[in-house]
Amino acid sequence: MPAPLMQLEGVSRTFGNNLALNRVDLDVYPGEVHCLLGDNGAGKSTLIKIMSGVLTPTLGTVRFNGEPVTFRSPRDAQAYGIGTVHQDVGTIPLISVSRNFFLGNEPTTGWGPLRRLDHASANRIALEQIRGMGIRRVNDADQLVGTMSGGERQALAIARAIYFGAKLLILDEPTAALGVKESKIVIDLIAKARDDGIALVFITHNATHALQVGDRFTVLIQGRTAANFLRGEKTREEVLNLMAGGEEFEAAGHGD
Amino acid sequence: MAAMEQTLEPTAPPRANPLERLLQIAWIGPAFAAVIIYIFFVIVGGSSGFFTVAGTAGWMNTAAELGIIAIPIGLLMISGEFDLSTGSVVGASAIIVALGSGFYGLPVAYTIALALTLGVGVGCFNAFLVNSTKLPSFIVTLATNFILAGTSLGLSRLISGSSNVSFKDGGWAEPILASKWNYFNVSVLWWIAAAALAAWVLRQTRFGNWILATGGNADAARRAGVPVSRVKLILFIWTAVSASFVGIMSATMYNQGNAAQGQGYVFQTAIAAVIGGVLLQGGFGSVTGIVFGCIIYGIVSLGLFYTGWPTDWLQTFIGALLVLAVLTNNLIRNAALSRGRKS
Numbered sequence: 001m002p003a004p005l006m007q008l009e010g011v012s013r014t015f016g017n018n019l020a021l022n023r024v025d026l027d028v029y030p031g032e033v034h035c036l037l038g039d040n041g042a043g044k045s046t047l048i049k050i051m052s053g054v055l056t057p058t059l060g061t062v063r064f065n066g067e068p069v070t071f072r073s074p075r076d077a078q079a080y081g082i083g084t085v086h087q088d089v090g091t092i093p094l095i096s097v098s099r100n101f102f103l104g105n106e107p108t109t110g111w112g113p114l115r116r117l118d119h120a121s122a123n124r125i126a127l128e129q130i131r132g133m134g135i136r137r138v139n140d141a142d143q144l145v146g147t148m149s150g151g152e153r154q155a156l157a158i159a160r161a162i163y164f165g166a167k168l169l170i171l172d173e174p175t176a177a178l179g180v181k182e183s184k185i186v187i188d189l190i191a192k193a194r195d196d197g198i199a200l201v202f203i204t205h206n207a208t209h210a211l212q213v214g215d216r217f218t219v220l221i222q223g224r225t226a227a228n229f230l231r232g233e234k235t236r237e238e239v240l241n242l243m244a245g246g247e248e249f250e251a252a253g254h255g256d
Numbered sequence: 257m258a259a260m261e262q263t264l265e266p267t268a269p270p271r272a273n274p275l276e277r278l279l280q281i282a283w284i285g286p287a288f289a290a291v292i293i294y295i296f297f298v299i300v301g302g303s304s305g306f307f308t309v310a311g312t313a314g315w316m317n318t319a320a321e322l323g324i325i326a327i328p329i330g331l332l333m334i335s336g337e338f339d340l341s342t343g344s345v346v347g348a349s350a351i352i353v354a355l356g357s358g359f360y361g362l363p364v365a366y367t368i369a370l371a372l373t374l375g376v377g378v379g380c381f382n383a384f385l386v387n388s389t390k391l392p393s394f395i396v397t398l399a400t401n402f403i404l405a406g407t408s409l410g411l412s413r414l415i416s417g418s419s420n421v422s423f424k425d426g427g428w429a430e431p432i433l434a435s436k437w438n439y440f441n442v443s444v445l446w447w448i449a450a451a452a453l454a455a456w457v458l459r460q461t462r463f464g465n466w467i468l469a470t471g472g473n474a475d476a477a478r479r480a481g482v483p484v485s486r487v488k489l490i491l492f493i494w495t496a497v498s499a500s501f502v503g504i505m506s507a508t509m510y511n512q513g514n515a516a517q518g519q520g521y522v523f524q525t526a527i528a529a530v531i532g533g534v535l536l537q538g539g540f541g542s543v544t545g546i547v548f549g550c551i552i553y554g555i556v557s558l559g560l561f562y563t564g565w566p567t568d569w570l571q572t573f574i575g576a577l578l579v580l581a582v583l584t585n586n587l588i589r590n591a592a593l594s595r596g597r598k599s
Binding site for chain 1: 456480
């Protein structure tokens, strides 16, 4: 068992009198998918905001590679190799695949006033990376991102984060807005990134998606860790039950 | 596992057919429209001199003076903002040069520098208000336009007793700002230079990518590390300095400055950009398109004169073109986004 890449130890966060997170522990390992499950308001967003440097914990320690760290900003967290892919992905529909891929990190060639975008290598790399994610339908780096499906845009965002050095990838409800087929593309991508040794945090409402790809599971209820288990330790019904707050829950037809 | 492989494989990679490919070029619409409109006026107004050197120079000069401002306006609109203060900047810059060098007899270099500084100042002011208040630039720059128009009129009248000040000797500025060749004003060359610079910036530089991204989705751009506020600041300054330049050029060319001049540019520049294929919502457009937008504006304003019809109808014509352009832009945008969507 390798050492965890990121560890949260007894992390709490308050907003005024409201305790959003209450002494939560979380370990994220390279080459593993850690699924973060829970109902709305369970504290998932607060937790990922702490992991991605948007918020700082009120109490508790965040360790990266064993060292205690304090992220002052999302940029700070990015510098450690923490990439976040938001639900809305953050791609720009009216510019091309390669312009999106390199946005903010555009490669240039030439010198002084003649310094210009290196379209040739940008196009080549962007296309390579996206096709490497298994998205074969994209065959032109000049294609506008608006012509791509939701799943393909997720793939673009994930490929981009990994290419720019993400060792830990936080995926915030990546399948929430997608249909069955598109969700499958994203789930396959998650599995692929895990096989490449990336540490992933996968936030979802959907127990089926979580169980398909998750290695380690944390269920949050009202800011507390309600359960922490490994793949195979709990059945789908038990997981659904936990997510519903521990009450009796009719599993059939729910959660997917 | 076999099913998983299947979804990853391409069904059939969509290849764009030649027509779709053509539609994806942002400036194809305005270019096509410019040719049609040109042919129309050659047929209707050709006999009275539209299709002569003088006629050609006429519409080109109009397009050039408009274009020097419309090109940066277009970039600003691509970044998702408006600037309606250019009209006053033109007037204020013209009156600064005329008052300073014509009335007070200050060196031309000094007053030109002063006018350009005003441009930088107005750009900073607009950008500061837009960036810090998040108010729509439409209203912010409209306010700037009124404040500056009133101030230059008031000050001009206070100082010289008139809103119109003559400026006889441009000195070294004459040849570079006011020379003519065969009816063609030197402004045509400045316009070409402005277009070449803007096209280079938009297509070939990182800053150009940031302009497109800022207008396309400012939040996503910010998250990717694009300095969105700085992009807008630079574009507001670029626009205002270009307006300043046109004011200086006009004072030198016509040997006078008028504090009230230039208000036509307020809407004409935005119209030329939209006719040139810039999306009103931002995020899409091309410099070549804007150049064709200016050409269309120039051809229509001069061409109508040559047809012998009453020029009262000019605005009607431009208005109709604008509606057509907005509709076409939306169509082209949707076509550009639809490729491969359905599969």
